[in-house]
Amino acid sequence: MYKIMIVEDSIHIRNELSELLTRNGYRVIIPSEFDELPGLVQTTLPHLLLLDINLPEIDGYTLCTEIRRFSNLPIIFVTSRNSDLDELMSITIGGDDFVSKPYNSAVLLARISALLKRTYPKSNLGEVVMHNGVELHVLSSRVEYDSKSVDLTRNELKILHYLIANKGIIVSRSDIIEHLWDSELFVDDNTLSVNVTRLRSKLEGLGVNHFIQTKRGQGYQV
Template sequence: MKYSIMVIEDNSSIRKELANLLCKSGYEAKEVTDFQNAAEIVEETRPHLILLDINLPGIDGFQLCSQIRTHSAVPIIFVTSRNTDLDELMSITLGGDDFVTKPYNTAVLMARVASLLKRAYPETAEDVFEHKGVKLHILASCVEYNARRVELSRNELKIMHYLMQNKGKIVGRGDLVEFLWDSEAFVDDNTLSVNITRIRGKLGELGVEEFIHTKRGQGYLI
C-alpha cells in the first residue's frame, strides 16, 4: 500500500512541484485547493501525512492545523516561506510535527517525509492485526469492530500495536513505557494510564468491553 500525502498549498506551481516530487518518490499525492473545507477533506480522505503552507487565502495554516487536530493525529509538516522562530514555535505548539522553510532542498524534504512516516506508522509486514473480532489497521491508524471504525492517536496506535503483537501474554507497564520511549514518544507511567483509558473508551464506542485486562501489579493482557 502506498502512503497518501496531502498537499495544502495555494501557489499552484509549488503545489504541482510538490505533488510531482511525491509521486516520483513513490507516494500518492493529493492536492487540495478548497482551503475553507480542507479539514473536512482530511477527515474524509484520511491521508497518511500532510504538507501544509501557513499563508492560505481565507484561513491560515495555523487555524487549519488546529481544526485538523480536533479529529486527527495525522502527521503534519509545515512547508512555508515564513521563517521566524515564532512561526516555528506556533506550528509545533498547535500540533505540527515538523517545519520546513522555502526555498527547500527537495532531497532534505523527502528525507523528512520518510523519517516522519517511519516514526508515525510502526514498521510491520502486516497492515491489519485481529484479535477477538477487533481489527487494528496500522496504516489507517484506527480500530474496527463489526464494520465500525474509530481513529487512534499516535500513542494509542503504538500501544494497541504492541498489545496485539503480544496477545495472550501479560505486557508489563514498564515494557510499554520503554517501547514508547524507544519509539520517540514522550510518555511516563501516568501518560500510559491516560492512553489506556482512552483506548478503552474508544473500544467502548464500538461496543467492545473488557478487551484490555489489567493484571494488578503485572501489566495488561488482551
C-alpha cells in the same frame, strides 16, 4: 503506498513537490480549494499532510487546528514564513514538523520518511487493524466495536496498535514504553498505567470488557 496531501497555493511549488514525492514512491493528493479541506482529509485519508501557512481565504494555522479536532495524521508545515514565532506557533497548534522555503529536497524527504516511520508502526501499515471484533482505525485514531466508536489520544492509539500487532503475546511494560519512546512520545511507567486505564475505560464504554489483560509481573496481552 503512503498518500501525501499537498496544501499549497503556488502552482509551481505544488507541481515541484508533486513530482518530487511521486518520483520517490509516494501517492500525491493535491486539493485546489482549501475551505473544505478538513472534509477532504476525512474522505481521502492521507497518511501525511504538507501544509503552507499563507493560503487564500483560510490560513494553515486554522486548517491545522480544525484537522486536529478529528485526526492525528502527521502535519509538516512547509512555508516561506521562517521566524521562531512561526515555528513555535506551528508546533503548538498541532504541527509535527516545520520546514522553511526554499527547502532542501533531500532534507524534506528525510523528514517525511522519519515522521511516517514514527507514526505508523512497522508491524502493520494498514489503515484498519482488527482483533476479536475490535477495529482500530489508525489514520483517524479511532476504535470501533459493534457500530459504536470512540476517539483515542496518540498515546492510546500507539499502545493499542502495538498490543494488537502482538496479539496472543504477553508484551512487557518496558517494551511498550520503549516502543513509545521510539515514536518520540513521552511515556514513563506511571503515564503508561494511566493510558492503559483510560484505554480500558473507553473500550468498556463500547461494550468491550477484559480486552486488555494484565499478566501480573509480566505485562499486557490482547
